[in-house]
Structure formats: structure tokens, C-alpha cells
Amino acid sequence: xxxxxxxxxxxxxxxxxxxxxxxxxxxxxxxxxxxxxxxxxxxxxxxxxxxxxxxxxxxxxxxxxxxxxxxxxxxxxxxxxx
Numbered sequence: 001x002x003x004x005x006x007x008x009x010x011x012x013x014x015x016x017x018x019x020x021x022x023x024x025x026x027x028x029x030x031x032x033x034x035x036x037x038x039x040x041x042x043x044x045x046x047x048x049x050x051x052x053x054x055x056x057x058x059x060x061x062x063x064x065x066x067x068x069x070x071x072x073x074x075x076x077x078x079x080x081x082x
Contacts, residue, residue, distance in 0.1 A: 025049035047079075054078035 029037045029045050037045055058066045058074050066074055 025053065050079050051075070 025046055028049060029042050031037055031041070036042075054075055057078060058071050060066055060070075065071075
């Protein structure tokens with residue numbers, strides 16, 4: 001019972017973290033002149049920002065960093081927001 005509740009709580013935390021990371025990236029998408037980025041510059045910035053946010057979460061259940069196919073799969077899911 002406790003294990004199921006813990007697993008559900010962890011999933012909720014990661015889902016909220018992903019949503020917050022996207023908000024943070026959106027708010028950080030500002031140029032040196034203080035104006036919001038647009039077009040290709042914004043797209044590039046958002047992709048890098050999201051990848052950086054996901055990379056910090058790519059850890060196994062034991063707390064070890066993911067590698068190889070497991071990391072690639074996690075990164076694709078995380079960057080999509082699924």
C-alpha cells in the first residue's frame with residue numbers, strides 16, 4: 001500500500017517539475033536587451049533549456065545517472081512532456 005502511494009507521489013512530483021521547468025524556460029527566454037526572444041532564437045533557447053532541465057532528472061531508481069538507451073528514452077519522454 002505504502003509503495004503504491006509513494007510511487008504515485010513521485011510521478012506527481014516529476015510531472016509538476018516538468019511543467020515548472022517549461023514555465024521557467026519560457027520566462028528565461030529573454031535577449032540581452034531585455035526583450036522576449038522570438039522565432040529561431042526562442043526555439044533554440046527553449047530546446048536547450050528543456051534538455052538541460054531534463055538532464056538533471058535522468059537518474060535511475062537507485063539514484064545513479066542513466067546512460068545509453070535508457071537515458072535517450074528518458075530524455076525523449078521528458079522533452080516531449082509526456
